[in-house]
Amino acid sequence: MSGxxxxxxxxIPLTDCAPLAxxxxxxxxxxxxxxxxxxxEASWATIRDKVAVGALDGAHMLAPMALAAGGAxxxxxxxxxxGAAITVSTALAGTIGPKGEGLAEVVAARRASGRGTLxxxxxxxxxxxxxxxxxxxxxxxxxxxRDVRLxxxxxPRMVERMRAGEVDGxxxxxxxxxxAEAEGLGRILITASQxxxxxxxxxxxxxxxxxxxxxxxxxxxxxxxxxxxxxADDPINREDLIAILARPDVVGAAxxxxxxxxxxxxxxxxxxxxxxxxxxGLWMASRMVRWGQLRAGVDLDALVDRVYRSDLYxxxxxxxxxxxx
Amino acid sequence: MRVLVIDPDHARAALVAAGLQGVEPAEVRHTTxxxxxxxxxxxxxxxxxxxxxxxxxxxxxxxxxxxGAPRPVVMFxxxxxxxxxxxxxxxxxxAYVVDGLAPGRVRSILDVAMSRFALTQQLRGDLAKAKxxxxxxxxxxxxxxxxxKERGLxxxxxxxxxxxxxxDRGKPxxxxxxxxLAFAGxxxxxxx
Numbered sequence: 001m002s003g004x005x006x007x008x009x010x011x012i013p014l015t016d017c018a019p020l021a022x023x024x025x026x027x028x029x030x031x032x033x034x035x036x037x038x039x040x041e042a043s044w045a046t047i048r049d050k051v052a053v054g055a056l057d058g059a060h061m062l063a064p065m066a067l068a069a070g071g072a073x074x075x076x077x078x079x080x081x082x083g084a085a086i087t088v089s090t091a092l093a094g095t096i097g098p099k100g101e102g103l104a105e106v107v108a109a110r111r112a113s114g115r116g117t118l119x120x121x122x123x124x125x126x127x128x129x130x131x132x133x134x135x136x137x138x139x140x141x142x143x144x145x146r147d148v149r150l151x152x153x154x155x156p157r158m159v160e161r162m163r164a165g166e167v168d169g170x171x172x173x174x175x176x177x178x179x180a181e182a183e184g185l186g187r188i189l190i191t192a193s194q195x196x197x198x199x200x201x202x203x204x205x206x207x208x209x210x211x212x213x214x215x216x217x218x219x220x221x222x223x224x225x226x227x228x229x230x231x232a233d234d235p236i237n238r239e240d241l242i243a244i245l246a247r248p249d250v251v252g253a254a255x256x257x258x259x260x261x262x263x264x265x266x267x268x269x270x271x272x273x274x275x276x277x278x279x280x281g282l283w284m285a286s287r288m289v290r291w292g293q294l295r296a297g298v299d300l301d302a303l304v305d306r307v308y309r310s311d312l313y314x315x316x317x318x319x320x321x322x323x324x325x
Numbered sequence: 326m327r328v329l330v331i332d333p334d335h336a337r338a339a340l341v342a343a344g345l346q347g348v349e350p351a352e353v354r355h356t357t358x359x360x361x362x363x364x365x366x367x368x369x370x371x372x373x374x375x376x377x378x379x380x381x382x383x384x385x386x387x388x389x390x391x392x393g394a395p396r397p398v399v400m401f402x403x404x405x406x407x408x409x410x411x412x413x414x415x416x417x418x419x420a421y422v423v424d425g426l427a428p429g430r431v432r433s434i435l436d437v438a439m440s441r442f443a444l445t446q447q448l449r450g451d452l453a454k455a456k457x458x459x460x461x462x463x464x465x466x467x468x469x470x471x472x473x474k475e476r477g478l479x480x481x482x483x484x485x486x487x488x489x490x491x492x493d494r495g496k497p498x499x500x501x502x503x504x505x506l507a508f509a510g511x512x513x514x515x516x517x
Contacts, residue, residue, distance in 0.1 A: 042379040042381070049376070050376075053410065151383065152385065
Protein backbone atom coordinates (compact mmCIF):
# COMPACT_ATOMS: atom_id res chain seq x y z
CA MET A 1 0.00 0.00 0.00
CA SER A 2 1.17 3.49 -0.78
CA GLY A 3 2.40 5.23 2.32
CA UNK A 4 -0.32 3.98 4.67
CA UNK A 5 0.71 2.81 8.14
CA UNK A 6 -0.50 -0.69 8.87
CA UNK A 7 -2.42 -1.65 12.00
CA UNK A 8 -4.04 -4.94 13.04
CA UNK A 9 -7.07 -4.57 15.29
CA UNK A 10 -8.99 -7.43 16.92
CA UNK A 11 -12.67 -7.71 17.79
CA ILE A 12 -15.27 -10.10 19.20
CA PRO A 13 -18.67 -10.47 17.49
CA LEU A 14 -20.74 -8.02 19.54
CA THR A 15 -22.74 -4.89 18.70
CA ASP A 16 -20.25 -2.71 20.53
CA CYS A 17 -17.50 -3.46 18.01
CA ALA A 18 -19.46 -0.97 15.84
CA PRO A 19 -17.02 1.99 16.00
CA LEU A 20 -14.25 -0.28 14.63
CA ALA A 21 -16.44 -2.04 12.05
CA UNK A 22 -17.83 1.29 10.82
CA UNK A 23 -14.42 2.95 10.57
CA UNK A 24 -13.10 -0.05 8.60
CA UNK A 25 -16.14 -0.36 6.31
CA UNK A 26 -16.50 3.33 5.49
CA UNK A 27 -12.82 4.04 4.94
CA UNK A 28 -12.30 6.28 7.99
CA UNK A 29 -8.95 4.60 8.72
CA UNK A 30 -7.69 5.30 5.18
CA UNK A 31 -8.77 8.92 5.58
CA UNK A 32 -6.35 9.09 8.51
CA UNK A 33 -3.53 7.44 6.57
CA UNK A 34 -3.96 3.96 8.04
CA UNK A 35 -4.34 0.55 6.43
CA UNK A 36 -6.24 -1.41 9.10
CA UNK A 37 -6.82 -5.13 9.10
CA UNK A 38 -9.74 -6.10 11.35
CA UNK A 39 -9.30 -9.56 12.82
CA UNK A 40 -12.19 -11.45 14.42
CA GLU A 41 -10.95 -13.34 17.49
CA ALA A 42 -12.57 -16.27 19.27
CA SER A 43 -11.89 -15.32 22.89
CA TRP A 44 -11.20 -12.37 25.18
CA ALA A 45 -8.12 -14.13 26.58
CA THR A 46 -6.59 -14.28 23.11
CA ILE A 47 -7.43 -10.60 22.52
CA ARG A 48 -5.70 -9.68 25.77
CA ASP A 49 -2.61 -11.81 25.08
CA LYS A 50 -2.20 -10.57 21.52
CA VAL A 51 -2.52 -6.93 22.53
CA ALA A 52 -0.18 -7.41 25.50
CA VAL A 53 2.61 -8.80 23.30
CA GLY A 54 1.88 -6.53 20.34
CA ALA A 55 0.62 -9.28 17.99
CA LEU A 56 -2.39 -6.98 17.66
CA ASP A 57 -1.95 -3.19 17.63
CA GLY A 58 -5.24 -2.73 19.41
CA ALA A 59 -8.57 -4.38 20.07
CA HIS A 60 -12.18 -4.17 21.15
CA MET A 61 -11.71 -5.10 24.79
CA LEU A 62 -13.55 -5.54 28.07
CA ALA A 63 -12.73 -2.40 30.04
CA PRO A 64 -11.70 -4.20 33.27
CA MET A 65 -9.42 -6.46 31.23
CA ALA A 66 -7.24 -3.47 30.41
CA LEU A 67 -7.02 -2.60 34.13
CA ALA A 68 -6.17 -6.21 35.01
CA ALA A 69 -3.15 -6.09 32.67
CA GLY A 70 -1.64 -3.60 35.11
CA GLY A 71 -0.19 -1.14 32.58
CA ALA A 72 0.90 -3.30 29.62
CA UNK A 73 -2.39 -2.36 27.92
CA UNK A 74 -3.76 1.19 27.75
CA UNK A 75 -7.39 2.29 27.32
CA UNK A 76 -7.25 5.60 25.40
CA UNK A 77 -10.87 5.41 24.22
CA UNK A 78 -14.21 3.99 25.40
CA UNK A 79 -16.02 2.16 22.59
CA UNK A 80 -19.47 2.27 24.21
CA UNK A 81 -21.57 2.66 27.33
CA UNK A 82 -24.33 0.23 28.35
CA GLY A 83 -25.41 -2.55 25.99
CA ALA A 84 -25.28 -5.52 28.35
CA ALA A 85 -28.33 -7.07 29.99
CA ILE A 86 -29.31 -9.86 32.36
CA THR A 87 -31.39 -12.56 30.70
CA VAL A 88 -32.91 -15.62 32.37
CA SER A 89 -34.48 -18.72 30.85
CA THR A 90 -38.19 -18.53 30.10
CA ALA A 91 -38.72 -21.17 32.81
CA LEU A 92 -37.26 -18.81 35.45
CA ALA A 93 -38.59 -15.56 34.02
CA GLY A 94 -42.12 -16.03 35.35
CA THR A 95 -40.99 -16.18 38.98
CA ILE A 96 -38.26 -13.52 39.10
CA GLY A 97 -38.59 -9.74 39.04
CA PRO A 98 -36.23 -7.32 37.30
CA LYS A 99 -34.32 -6.69 40.53
CA GLY A 100 -34.07 -10.39 41.28
CA GLU A 101 -37.20 -10.40 43.44
CA GLY A 102 -38.11 -14.03 44.14
CA LEU A 103 -34.72 -15.42 43.15
CA ALA A 104 -33.64 -16.15 46.73
CA GLU A 105 -36.83 -18.21 47.19
CA VAL A 106 -36.12 -20.18 44.01
CA VAL A 107 -32.56 -20.88 45.16
CA ALA A 108 -33.78 -21.99 48.60
CA ALA A 109 -36.52 -24.21 47.15
CA ARG A 110 -34.09 -25.89 44.77
CA ARG A 111 -31.66 -26.48 47.62
CA ALA A 112 -34.42 -27.98 49.82
CA SER A 113 -35.57 -30.33 47.07
CA GLY A 114 -32.03 -31.30 46.07
CA ARG A 115 -32.44 -30.10 42.48
CA GLY A 116 -29.00 -28.53 42.35
CA THR A 117 -27.87 -24.93 42.05
CA LEU A 118 -28.80 -22.52 39.30
CA UNK A 119 -26.09 -21.76 36.76
CA UNK A 120 -25.41 -18.20 35.59
CA UNK A 121 -22.90 -17.25 32.92
CA UNK A 122 -20.79 -14.17 32.27
CA UNK A 123 -18.32 -13.50 29.48
CA UNK A 124 -15.08 -13.24 31.43
CA UNK A 125 -13.93 -12.90 35.04
CA UNK A 126 -12.71 -9.34 34.46
CA UNK A 127 -15.81 -7.91 32.81
CA UNK A 128 -18.56 -5.42 33.57
CA UNK A 129 -20.94 -8.34 32.97
CA UNK A 130 -19.45 -10.25 35.88
CA UNK A 131 -19.61 -7.22 38.20
CA UNK A 132 -23.15 -6.20 37.17
CA UNK A 133 -24.46 -9.75 37.60
CA UNK A 134 -22.68 -10.20 40.95
CA UNK A 135 -24.02 -6.90 42.28
CA UNK A 136 -27.52 -7.82 41.04
CA UNK A 137 -27.35 -11.23 42.71
CA UNK A 138 -25.97 -9.78 45.96
CA UNK A 139 -28.71 -7.13 46.05
CA UNK A 140 -31.27 -9.93 45.70
CA UNK A 141 -29.81 -11.70 48.73
CA UNK A 142 -27.78 -14.26 46.79
CA UNK A 143 -24.10 -15.02 47.43
CA UNK A 144 -22.70 -15.27 43.88
CA UNK A 145 -19.92 -17.61 45.00
CA ARG A 146 -22.03 -20.00 47.10
CA ASP A 147 -25.70 -19.89 46.22
CA VAL A 148 -25.35 -20.19 42.44
CA ARG A 149 -22.77 -21.54 40.02
CA LEU A 150 -21.05 -18.86 37.92
CA UNK A 151 -19.42 -19.97 34.68
CA UNK A 152 -17.73 -18.23 31.75
CA UNK A 153 -19.02 -18.63 28.19
CA UNK A 154 -17.97 -16.60 25.12
CA UNK A 155 -20.72 -14.18 23.94
CA PRO A 156 -21.63 -15.91 20.63
CA ARG A 157 -22.15 -19.21 22.50
CA MET A 158 -24.47 -17.96 25.26
CA VAL A 159 -27.68 -18.64 23.36
CA GLU A 160 -26.82 -22.21 22.37
CA ARG A 161 -25.89 -23.04 25.97
CA MET A 162 -29.21 -21.72 27.20
CA ARG A 163 -30.94 -23.76 24.49
CA ALA A 164 -29.07 -26.85 25.75
CA GLY A 165 -30.37 -26.13 29.25
CA GLU A 166 -26.85 -25.69 30.64
CA VAL A 167 -27.37 -22.14 31.88
CA ASP A 168 -30.37 -20.61 33.65
CA GLY A 169 -29.32 -17.02 33.17
CA UNK A 170 -26.53 -14.83 31.86
CA UNK A 171 -25.19 -11.33 31.57
CA UNK A 172 -23.86 -10.67 28.08
CA UNK A 173 -23.54 -7.79 25.62
CA UNK A 174 -25.83 -7.00 22.70
CA UNK A 175 -27.14 -8.54 20.56
CA UNK A 176 -27.11 -11.89 22.35
CA UNK A 177 -29.79 -11.10 24.96
CA UNK A 178 -32.20 -10.05 22.20
CA UNK A 179 -31.27 -13.15 20.19
CA ALA A 180 -32.17 -15.40 23.16
CA GLU A 181 -35.48 -13.60 23.56
CA ALA A 182 -36.27 -13.70 19.83
CA GLU A 183 -35.70 -17.44 19.85
CA GLY A 184 -38.09 -17.85 22.77
CA LEU A 185 -35.37 -19.23 25.07
CA GLY A 186 -35.05 -16.44 27.59
CA ARG A 187 -36.35 -13.10 28.72
CA ILE A 188 -34.39 -9.90 29.36
CA LEU A 189 -34.97 -8.92 33.01
CA ILE A 190 -32.93 -5.75 33.28
CA THR A 191 -30.41 -3.85 31.17
CA ALA A 192 -27.08 -2.28 32.03
CA SER A 193 -28.56 1.19 31.49
CA GLN A 194 -31.02 0.44 34.31
CA UNK A 195 -28.39 -1.14 36.56
CA UNK A 196 -25.71 1.51 36.07
CA UNK A 197 -26.81 4.33 33.75
CA UNK A 198 -24.00 5.42 31.42
CA UNK A 199 -21.69 2.79 32.89
CA UNK A 200 -18.52 1.70 31.10
CA UNK A 201 -18.35 -1.44 28.97
CA UNK A 202 -15.78 -1.91 26.17
CA UNK A 203 -12.68 0.11 25.41
CA UNK A 204 -10.16 0.21 22.64
CA UNK A 205 -7.20 -1.52 24.31
CA UNK A 206 -3.76 -0.84 22.83
CA UNK A 207 -0.27 -2.05 23.76
CA UNK A 208 1.56 0.51 25.90
CA UNK A 209 4.43 0.17 23.41
CA UNK A 210 2.22 1.50 20.58
CA UNK A 211 1.67 4.76 22.45
CA UNK A 212 5.42 5.07 23.03
CA UNK A 213 6.68 4.03 19.61
CA UNK A 214 3.93 5.07 17.19
CA UNK A 215 2.11 8.02 18.79
CA UNK A 216 1.07 9.47 15.41
CA UNK A 217 -0.47 6.18 14.28
CA UNK A 218 -2.30 5.84 17.60
CA UNK A 219 -3.66 9.38 17.28
CA UNK A 220 -4.81 8.66 13.71
CA UNK A 221 -6.42 5.41 14.82
CA UNK A 222 -8.30 7.10 17.68
CA UNK A 223 -9.57 9.80 15.32
CA UNK A 224 -10.91 7.22 12.87
CA UNK A 225 -12.60 5.21 15.65
CA UNK A 226 -14.12 8.34 17.22
CA UNK A 227 -15.56 9.19 13.79
CA UNK A 228 -16.86 5.62 13.55
CA UNK A 229 -18.49 5.94 16.99
CA UNK A 230 -20.14 9.27 16.12
CA UNK A 231 -21.45 7.79 12.86
CA ALA A 232 -22.75 4.70 14.67
CA ASP A 233 -24.65 6.91 17.16
CA ASP A 234 -26.44 8.95 14.50
CA PRO A 235 -30.03 7.67 14.06
CA ILE A 236 -29.84 8.59 10.36
CA ASN A 237 -27.32 5.78 9.88
CA ARG A 238 -29.22 3.17 11.90
CA GLU A 239 -30.28 0.93 9.00
CA ASP A 240 -26.82 1.03 7.43
CA LEU A 241 -25.20 0.28 10.80
CA ILE A 242 -27.45 -2.75 11.29
CA ALA A 243 -26.51 -4.00 7.82
CA ILE A 244 -22.79 -3.64 8.61
CA LEU A 245 -23.10 -5.46 11.95
CA ALA A 246 -25.36 -8.25 10.63
CA ARG A 247 -22.73 -9.40 8.12
CA PRO A 248 -21.51 -12.93 8.94
CA ASP A 249 -17.91 -11.73 9.18
CA VAL A 250 -18.81 -9.05 11.78
CA VAL A 251 -21.51 -10.07 14.32
CA GLY A 252 -23.56 -12.47 12.21
CA ALA A 253 -26.92 -12.14 14.00
CA ALA A 254 -30.45 -11.32 12.82
CA UNK A 255 -30.94 -7.60 11.98
CA UNK A 256 -34.03 -7.37 14.21
CA UNK A 257 -32.07 -8.62 17.23
CA UNK A 258 -29.24 -6.18 16.52
CA UNK A 259 -31.70 -3.29 16.17
CA UNK A 260 -33.05 -3.72 19.68
CA UNK A 261 -30.13 -2.53 21.82
CA UNK A 262 -29.31 0.17 19.27
CA UNK A 263 -32.77 1.71 19.74
CA UNK A 264 -32.47 2.92 23.33
CA UNK A 265 -29.72 1.10 25.20
CA UNK A 266 -26.23 1.34 23.81
CA UNK A 267 -24.37 4.64 23.46
CA UNK A 268 -21.23 4.96 21.36
CA UNK A 269 -20.29 8.62 21.34
CA UNK A 270 -22.85 11.19 22.42
CA UNK A 271 -22.62 12.96 25.78
CA UNK A 272 -18.88 12.32 25.92
CA UNK A 273 -19.33 8.55 25.88
CA UNK A 274 -16.03 7.92 24.07
CA UNK A 275 -13.94 9.54 26.79
CA UNK A 276 -12.33 6.96 29.10
CA UNK A 277 -13.39 8.53 32.38
CA UNK A 278 -11.41 8.16 35.55
CA UNK A 279 -14.52 7.47 37.63
CA UNK A 280 -15.38 4.52 35.34
CA GLY A 281 -11.96 3.05 35.99
CA LEU A 282 -12.32 3.56 39.73
CA TRP A 283 -15.78 1.97 39.78
CA MET A 284 -14.42 -1.14 38.07
CA ALA A 285 -11.32 -1.25 40.26
CA SER A 286 -13.56 -1.14 43.35
CA ARG A 287 -15.48 -4.16 42.04
CA MET A 288 -12.24 -5.98 41.30
CA VAL A 289 -11.33 -5.53 44.95
CA ARG A 290 -14.82 -6.46 46.17
CA TRP A 291 -14.80 -9.74 44.24
CA GLY A 292 -11.22 -10.70 45.02
CA GLN A 293 -9.57 -9.96 41.66
CA LEU A 294 -7.33 -7.22 43.05
CA ARG A 295 -5.63 -7.35 46.40
CA ALA A 296 -6.87 -4.83 48.91
CA GLY A 297 -4.13 -2.26 49.35
CA VAL A 298 -3.32 -1.87 45.65
CA ASP A 299 -3.15 1.84 44.78
CA LEU A 300 -6.33 2.01 42.67
CA ASP A 301 -5.89 5.67 41.70
CA ALA A 302 -2.42 5.00 40.35
CA LEU A 303 -3.61 1.90 38.47
CA VAL A 304 -6.49 3.76 36.83
CA ASP A 305 -4.29 6.72 35.89
CA ARG A 306 -1.78 4.36 34.29
CA VAL A 307 -4.38 2.57 32.14
CA TYR A 308 -7.31 4.93 31.59
CA ARG A 309 -5.59 7.50 29.37
CA SER A 310 -8.08 10.30 28.78
CA ASP A 311 -5.09 12.50 27.89
CA LEU A 312 -4.45 10.39 24.77
CA TYR A 313 -8.14 10.66 23.88
CA UNK A 314 -8.17 14.44 24.25
CA UNK A 315 -4.97 14.77 22.25
CA UNK A 316 -6.57 12.92 19.32
CA UNK A 317 -10.10 14.30 19.63
CA UNK A 318 -9.16 17.95 19.81
CA UNK A 319 -7.02 17.76 16.71
CA UNK A 320 -9.86 16.22 14.74
CA UNK A 321 -12.21 18.94 15.89
CA UNK A 322 -14.63 16.67 17.69
CA UNK A 323 -16.13 18.42 20.66
CA UNK A 324 -15.68 16.91 24.06
CA UNK A 325 -18.67 16.90 26.33
CA MET B 326 2.14 -36.26 33.84
CA ARG B 327 -1.21 -35.76 32.10
CA VAL B 328 -1.57 -33.34 29.22
CA LEU B 329 -4.87 -32.32 27.62
CA VAL B 330 -4.76 -30.73 24.15
CA ILE B 331 -7.84 -28.67 23.18
CA ASP B 332 -7.99 -27.51 19.58
CA PRO B 333 -10.99 -27.06 17.29
CA ASP B 334 -8.64 -28.17 14.50
CA HIS B 335 -8.82 -31.93 15.02
CA ALA B 336 -5.89 -32.84 12.75
CA ARG B 337 -3.60 -30.34 14.44
CA ALA B 338 -4.66 -31.55 17.90
CA ALA B 339 -3.73 -35.08 16.91
CA LEU B 340 -0.37 -33.91 15.57
CA VAL B 341 0.41 -32.02 18.79
CA ALA B 342 -0.66 -34.99 20.93
CA ALA B 343 1.52 -37.36 18.91
CA GLY B 344 4.49 -35.01 19.31
CA LEU B 345 3.99 -34.78 23.05
CA GLN B 346 4.01 -38.57 23.45
CA GLY B 347 7.70 -38.44 22.65
CA VAL B 348 8.68 -35.74 25.16
CA GLU B 349 8.52 -37.66 28.37
CA PRO B 350 6.32 -40.25 30.03
CA ALA B 351 3.06 -38.44 29.61
CA GLU B 352 -0.53 -39.41 29.18
CA VAL B 353 -1.83 -37.21 26.40
CA ARG B 354 -5.43 -36.73 25.29
CA HIS B 355 -6.79 -34.43 22.67
CA THR B 356 -10.24 -32.99 22.12
CA THR B 357 -11.86 -30.31 19.98
CA UNK B 358 -14.02 -28.84 22.77
CA UNK B 359 -13.61 -28.16 26.48
CA UNK B 360 -15.82 -30.47 28.46
CA UNK B 361 -15.99 -29.96 32.20
CA UNK B 362 -16.78 -33.58 33.08
CA UNK B 363 -13.92 -34.78 30.91
CA UNK B 364 -11.46 -32.35 32.48
CA UNK B 365 -12.59 -33.33 35.99
CA UNK B 366 -12.17 -37.02 35.22
CA UNK B 367 -8.82 -36.68 33.48
CA UNK B 368 -7.38 -34.10 35.90
CA UNK B 369 -4.65 -32.81 33.57
CA UNK B 370 -1.45 -31.25 34.88
CA UNK B 371 -1.23 -29.13 31.75
CA UNK B 372 -3.85 -27.94 29.29
CA UNK B 373 -2.48 -26.89 25.90
CA UNK B 374 -5.11 -24.94 23.98
CA UNK B 375 -5.24 -23.33 20.54
CA UNK B 376 -5.57 -19.55 20.72
CA UNK B 377 -8.44 -19.77 18.24
CA UNK B 378 -10.49 -21.99 20.57
CA UNK B 379 -13.47 -20.14 22.08
CA UNK B 380 -13.06 -22.33 25.18
CA UNK B 381 -10.06 -20.32 26.29
CA UNK B 382 -12.19 -17.90 28.29
CA UNK B 383 -13.83 -20.75 30.18
CA UNK B 384 -10.42 -22.15 31.10
CA UNK B 385 -9.29 -18.69 32.10
CA UNK B 386 -12.11 -18.47 34.63
CA UNK B 387 -10.94 -21.64 36.38
CA UNK B 388 -8.07 -19.59 37.80
CA UNK B 389 -10.72 -18.16 40.07
CA UNK B 390 -11.90 -21.62 40.98
CA UNK B 391 -14.62 -21.73 43.57
CA UNK B 392 -16.72 -24.49 45.03
CA GLY B 393 -17.64 -27.22 42.61
CA ALA B 394 -15.33 -25.96 39.87
CA PRO B 395 -12.67 -28.20 38.38
CA ARG B 396 -9.14 -28.13 39.70
CA PRO B 397 -7.51 -24.74 39.51
CA VAL B 398 -5.20 -23.99 36.65
CA VAL B 399 -3.02 -20.98 36.08
CA MET B 400 -1.69 -19.66 32.85
CA PHE B 401 1.95 -20.27 32.31
CA UNK B 402 3.79 -17.01 32.73
CA UNK B 403 7.37 -17.71 33.63
CA UNK B 404 9.06 -14.46 34.50
CA UNK B 405 12.47 -16.01 33.98
CA UNK B 406 11.74 -16.47 30.28
CA UNK B 407 9.86 -13.35 29.24
CA UNK B 408 10.07 -14.21 25.54
CA UNK B 409 8.30 -17.54 25.90
CA UNK B 410 4.79 -16.23 26.48
CA UNK B 411 5.13 -13.91 23.49
CA UNK B 412 6.46 -16.73 21.30
CA UNK B 413 3.52 -18.90 22.27
CA UNK B 414 0.98 -16.14 21.62
CA UNK B 415 2.44 -15.51 18.17
CA UNK B 416 2.44 -19.25 17.44
CA UNK B 417 -1.24 -19.41 18.43
CA UNK B 418 -0.86 -21.64 21.49
CA UNK B 419 -1.74 -21.05 25.12
CA ALA B 420 -1.02 -23.30 28.08
CA TYR B 421 -2.65 -23.59 31.48
CA VAL B 422 -0.81 -25.53 34.15
CA VAL B 423 -1.64 -26.72 37.60
CA ASP B 424 0.14 -24.47 40.04
CA GLY B 425 3.53 -25.78 41.07
CA LEU B 426 4.53 -27.67 37.93
CA ALA B 427 8.21 -27.14 37.14
CA PRO B 428 8.68 -24.45 34.47
CA GLY B 429 11.19 -26.60 32.56
CA ARG B 430 8.62 -29.32 31.96
CA VAL B 431 6.09 -26.77 30.76
CA ARG B 432 8.69 -25.27 28.47
CA SER B 433 9.34 -28.57 26.70
CA ILE B 434 5.61 -29.13 26.24
CA LEU B 435 5.10 -25.65 24.83
CA ASP B 436 8.09 -26.07 22.52
CA VAL B 437 6.57 -29.22 21.03
CA ALA B 438 3.15 -27.60 20.69
CA MET B 439 4.60 -24.52 18.99
CA SER B 440 6.66 -26.55 16.53
CA ARG B 441 3.66 -28.76 15.69
CA PHE B 442 1.50 -25.68 15.12
CA ALA B 443 4.16 -24.35 12.75
CA LEU B 444 4.40 -27.76 11.04
CA THR B 445 0.62 -27.87 10.53
CA GLN B 446 0.70 -24.43 8.96
CA GLN B 447 3.54 -25.46 6.67
CA LEU B 448 1.77 -28.69 5.63
CA ARG B 449 -1.43 -26.80 4.89
CA GLY B 450 0.56 -24.24 2.91
CA ASP B 451 2.28 -27.01 0.92
CA LEU B 452 -1.06 -28.63 0.19
CA ALA B 453 -2.56 -25.36 -1.02
CA LYS B 454 0.48 -24.79 -3.23
CA ALA B 455 0.28 -28.33 -4.64
CA LYS B 456 -3.38 -27.77 -5.49
CA UNK B 457 -2.57 -24.45 -7.13
CA UNK B 458 0.30 -26.06 -9.08
CA UNK B 459 -1.98 -28.82 -10.30
CA UNK B 460 -4.58 -26.27 -11.32
CA UNK B 461 -1.93 -24.22 -13.11
CA UNK B 462 -0.70 -27.30 -14.99
CA UNK B 463 -4.24 -28.00 -16.21
CA UNK B 464 -4.60 -24.41 -17.38
CA UNK B 465 -1.25 -24.60 -19.21
CA UNK B 466 -2.32 -27.82 -20.91
CA UNK B 467 -5.56 -26.24 -22.09
CA UNK B 468 -3.70 -23.15 -23.36
CA UNK B 469 -1.27 -25.41 -25.21
CA UNK B 470 -4.19 -27.21 -26.82
CA UNK B 471 -5.67 -23.89 -27.89
CA UNK B 472 -2.38 -22.72 -29.45
CA UNK B 473 -1.89 -26.07 -31.21
CA LYS B 474 -5.36 -25.78 -32.75
CA GLU B 475 -5.36 -22.06 -33.59
CA ARG B 476 -1.74 -21.66 -34.64
CA GLY B 477 -1.06 -25.11 -36.00
CA LEU B 478 1.82 -25.67 -33.61
CA UNK B 479 2.97 -28.98 -32.20
CA UNK B 480 2.96 -29.47 -28.42
CA UNK B 481 6.57 -28.40 -27.98
CA UNK B 482 6.07 -25.32 -30.10
CA UNK B 483 2.95 -24.33 -28.18
CA UNK B 484 4.79 -24.68 -24.86
CA UNK B 485 7.76 -22.64 -26.12
CA UNK B 486 5.40 -19.84 -27.22
CA UNK B 487 3.70 -19.79 -23.82
CA UNK B 488 7.05 -19.69 -22.09
CA UNK B 489 8.19 -16.79 -24.27
CA UNK B 490 4.99 -14.86 -23.52
CA UNK B 491 5.55 -15.47 -19.81
CA UNK B 492 9.16 -14.26 -19.96
CA ASP B 493 8.27 -11.19 -22.05
CA ARG B 494 5.60 -10.14 -19.56
CA GLY B 495 7.44 -11.20 -16.43
CA LYS B 496 4.47 -13.29 -15.29
CA PRO B 497 4.19 -16.95 -14.24
CA UNK B 498 3.33 -19.26 -17.12
CA UNK B 499 0.08 -20.32 -15.39
CA UNK B 500 -1.09 -16.68 -15.32
CA UNK B 501 -0.25 -16.14 -18.99
CA UNK B 502 -2.06 -19.37 -19.90
CA UNK B 503 -5.14 -18.30 -17.90
CA UNK B 504 -5.09 -14.86 -19.61
CA UNK B 505 -4.86 -16.51 -23.00
CA LEU B 506 -7.84 -18.77 -22.28
CA ALA B 507 -9.84 -15.83 -20.95
CA PHE B 508 -9.13 -13.74 -24.07
CA ALA B 509 -9.97 -16.66 -26.32
CA GLY B 510 -13.26 -16.96 -24.44
CA UNK B 511 -14.04 -13.26 -24.99
CA UNK B 512 -13.20 -13.53 -28.72
CA UNK B 513 -15.56 -16.51 -28.96
CA UNK B 514 -18.21 -14.36 -27.29
CA UNK B 515 -18.37 -16.28 -23.94
CA UNK B 516 -18.49 -13.10 -21.87
CA UNK B 517 -20.84 -11.05 -24.00
